[in-house]
Amino acid sequence: MSSRSTQILEAAARVIARRGVRGLRVEELAAEAGVSTALIYYHFKDRTGVLRQTLEFINDRAERYTTDRDPDDPPLTPLEELEETLLLELQDTVEVRENSSAWGELRASAVFDEVLREDLARATLVWVQEVAALLGQVRPMVPASALAAAAERLTALLEGLSMRWLSGGIKIDHARELMRGAVDAELAGLERA
Amino acid sequence: MSSRSTQILEAAARVIARRGVRGLRVEELAAEAGVSTALIYYHFKDRTGVLRQTLEFINDRAERYTTDRDPDDPPLTPLEELEETLLLELQDTVEVRENSSAWGELRASAVFDEVLREDLARATLVWVQEVAALLGQVRPMVPASALAAAAERLTALLEGLSMRWLSGGIKIDHARELMRGAVDAELAGLERA
């Protein structure tokens, strides 16, 4: 991948965070990247090509910040690791904002666009299973089906809270607090089973 | 409001459910409503005017089906009433689908559009307070702040589950089951406080 392409993809991530997937205009992208529109069509086949590669680009970035951990390690308890993982998606940084906006757009677009659904389902499954595994470490004696259900709820809630945060309904600190409360509530629920 | 306007707004709700807010084309709306495009510009100032009034229209409709209850009444327990209220938004009917799609679109659009945020915040607040009140009937001795937090989580989760349902990630019955589980978990959480 040429550095020009990377430059354009970084600009695309910013434009998508500002205007949404469906609000991205090639001309605005060109201005943001400081290049001509023609150059974008030279490096990417068409507007859809830009979108696909940008979503991929953003996804890679998200995996990176999700897994980067511990320069020198104070080992986390399972509960801390679970909360950490969930709360990583609720931070007011440029990167998380861009990724969450793009994820929300992807989810919302998929409602009206069959083509996106498969990618979305796959990514969601991975995410749910990761959370279920972490829950299993906190509550070792709970059946897998109950863990899976709790994980689905926590991740769905995370998406809901992200949207409220991004759409200005709640502040980020409040979102984080609510998320921690949900973990507590779910763990209380699992305990009773 | 003239019956023509109503007819156009009903058509707009259907088109939005099919294509999304940002996918609504005035020409397609005209065809769906069985009128000319010019008539739409006559009744509504412009495309944005159509959108604003349609969102309002959909909001009113949602309140109607949320509050319609009990032809002859077997009185519900507080818990039943709570679950009923939440599960009303997770039904595979044309009306709920249209309203949920439009709501999701409104939420997603608001991320990139300041203008929509105020309406959204107001509607969300009403909704959260309603759920908090119902929770208070199930758990009378719990402080209001804890009830409010639980209500915010349940409604945010509902939005998250709706999106997964509408985007094909989960089936409606599974969504309902998860929602019931969340109510149980939240009540367990409130019990411990």
Place this chain on the structure above:
DNA sequence: GTCTATATTCCGATAGAC
């Protein structure tokens, strides 16, 4: 109030020079 044109604007995409 409603329709049939049609004007206007916007935007994705390409041609061709350098």
Place this chain on the structure above:
DNA sequence: GTCTATCGGAATATAGAC
């Protein structure tokens, strides 16, 4: 590889008759 210039289609919006 990159730009300037422009085309062509699609969508919003309006003019004017009925």
